[in-house]
Amino acid sequence: MKNAKFVPKKSANFYYLDHALKNIFAPQGVEILESPLAFKKYSWSRKYFNKKPHEGYFIWVKEQPKQALTTCVAISRSKTNQNLDNLLIIEKGISAQSLVSCSALAIGLCAKHQAQGKIVLKEGASLSYKHLHSWGQNDYVEPDYEFILEKGARLDYFYQLLNPPKKLIFKTKISLGEKASANLNVVMKSKNAVINIEEEMDLLGQGAQGTVNLRLVAGKNTQIKAMNKLIAKAKGKGHLECQGMILDNQSSIELIPDLINKNKNSLLTHEASIGKINQEEINYLRTRGLSQKQAINLIVNGFLHLNL
Amino acid sequence: MKSNILQIKHLTVNLGRKRILHDLNLTIKQGEIRALLGPNGSGKTTLAQVLLGLSPYKVTQGNIIFKNKNITHFSPERRVHLGMGLVFQNPPAIKGVTLNKLIQEISAQQKGTKVVFTEKKLINLQNREINLDFSGGEKKLSELYQLSYLNPQFMILDEIDSGLDIESLQKIIYFLKHKFYTKQRAFLLITHRADILKYLNPSMAHILLDGKIICSAKDWLAIWKTIKKYGYEKCKICPKKIC
Known part of the structure; x- marks a missing residue:
């Protein structure tokens, strides 16, 4: 597997390198701040941040944006330890696209990237969220994102791991309100890596619908463990699909689907397979x-x- | 006089411990069309795959000479770059890879001119995943389309006529005759049907039984009539080994 070369977009709406802000450009109707500033400026934002943030971004989409919002976080210095708290809020009825990249600019940095984020889609809002990761072979990466979808909101989330770190702990939680829908696609091709996926989708409101689609490829010397939880608390539909491909005898993929149905009118389904290449x-x-x-x-x- | 494009000399092939092909000999010249007939399980498809160097077959004895090179231990792609091409009887579906994407990959490997191949039906096929839910006719069309980009000098057509209705068969025959047939290109036609033999008129037909060529004749029609009347069992006991 050839590693794809990844070049961060320096003209992004938010470009953050190591521990320094490099660029902010907020289009009309969108407010973009560093998280610590937003925490100070907007007291209401504090209910979304888990703690007082030290670094990270705050993006508040108040009007319909004309273009996709781009967010770029990168590491260039050896042993950098990023710890980001991010918040993205899409106001009622707005349809937005977000392109997010997190990357190491060199392969041997031994860097650490941790990001806790909340993405809130207000009533009737929709978001297409494309998230790319590209890391060096000695990096440690731990994204932990929670998506909160209010009534009628829609999320299309596509995550792609272009180049794996040494260790990746990938946590995602999606909470779906009434008639909200989410489609989560996770694509990972890795080698010489340990990857833990902890994903949870909660169908909280009547008529909520969610699908999770995982495609995992374990190349040379890779261990992948994926724990996927689908919980129905109200009448809704959820489907979990996970397919793994193993390319190496020293690698493994472990899939642990967990379907919890607490409503007799809900339907939760899953299919999973792990195999070698044909x-x-x-x-x-x-x-x-x-x-x-x-x-x-x-x-x-x-x-x-x-x-x- | 035309030169030999392919020589198979005393070829013996095993699959695990089982012998599939026994001491097989065959020579094909440039521009020739040869037919290979035989019942199911006689080793026809194995021979096609061994000529392309595909695993899991193991050549235990003999040689394959292609364009004066001993290719017995060449990789499949090296044989293809030398000018061999195979139309699969049952090509596998490859999920997530469109025909167009594969054509891009093939084009990146190949230099020189290709066979010009235009067909309205191909427009629909190009953006579909290869062989996934393709009809019999679509599979064969896709196979020939791919080979048009490889521009092989020797083509093995492994039951290209199987699973086709008469209309689709005639279309495939039309493509073979008008797009692929040249004085330089040779064909090995593996088949169970007389229709395609009638249209392509091979210069010689061979019968493969239990991994051995037991009969070769210039008059393919005579062979065909014998098979039709008596079955391949007659060939087994025929003392002349030629019709």
Whole structure:
């Protein structure tokens, strides 16, 4: 698997490098601040922050934005220890797109990136949230995000791990209010990594719907453990799909689906599979002139839906 | 005089401990069309896959000479870059990879001119995942489309006529005759049906039984009539080994 080169967008609406703010550009109807400042300025924001923040971003979308909002957090210095508290609020009825990247700018930094975030979608709001991670082989990364969807809100969340850190603890919690819907897609291709996924989706309001789709590829010397919890407290529908592919004998994938239904009118379903790559498919692509490595790469990217 | 494009010499192939092909010999010249007939399980598809170097088969004896090079231990992709091409009988579906994406990958490998191949039906196929829910005709069309980008000098057509209605078969035959047939390109046609033989008129037909070529004849029709009348069992006991 070839590591994709990742270049952070310095002209992002919020660009933060190591522990310093590099750029803020707030389009009309959107307020962007560093988290500590927002914590001071808006007392109401304190109920969303778990603690007094030291670094991170605050984005408040008050009017319909014309373009996608871009947020870029990067690490360039060795042994940097980032600890971010982020808050994104989308006001009622607004439809927004958010492109978020978190990355190390070199491979041997031994850096630490921790981010606690809350993303709040007010009534009828919708958000397309694309989250990219690209790390060095000795980094430690722990994102912990909570999405709160109010009545009728809609979330499409796509997370992609371009280059894995040494250890990734990926925590996500999505709470769905009445008639809210969420679609969570997590795509991870990794090697020489330990990855723990802790994901929870709560169907709290009547008519809430949620789907979780995990595609995991364990390359060389990788251990992946995914714990996915789907909880129905009100009448709703939830589906969890998890597929894993193992490319190496020294690797493992452990999937632990946990479906908890507390409402007799709810339906929770799941399907899961873990397997190796199909030799017949590799053979086929080699008869089209591709090398074994190219064939595997194409099949893996296809499995992760990156070709579509 | 045309030169040999493929020579199979005393080829013996095992799958695990089981012998699949026994001391097989076959020579094909440039521009020739040869037919290979045989019942299910006789080793036809194995031969096609061994010629392309596909696992899990193991050549225990003999050689494959292609364009004067001993390719017996070449990788599949090296054989393809030398000019071999295979149309699969049952090509696998590859989820998440569109036909268009594969064509991009093939194009990046290949240099030189390709066969010009335009077909309205292909427009619909290009953005679909390869062979996923393709009909029989669509699979064959996709196979030929892929090979048009590889521009092989020797094509193995492994039951290209299977699972096709007469209309689809005629379309495939049309493509073969008008897009692929040249004086330089050779074909090995593996089939169970006379229709395609009638249209492509091979210069010689061979019968493969239990991993051995037991009969070869220039008159493919005579062979076909014998098989139709008596079955392959007659070939087993035929003393002349030629129709």
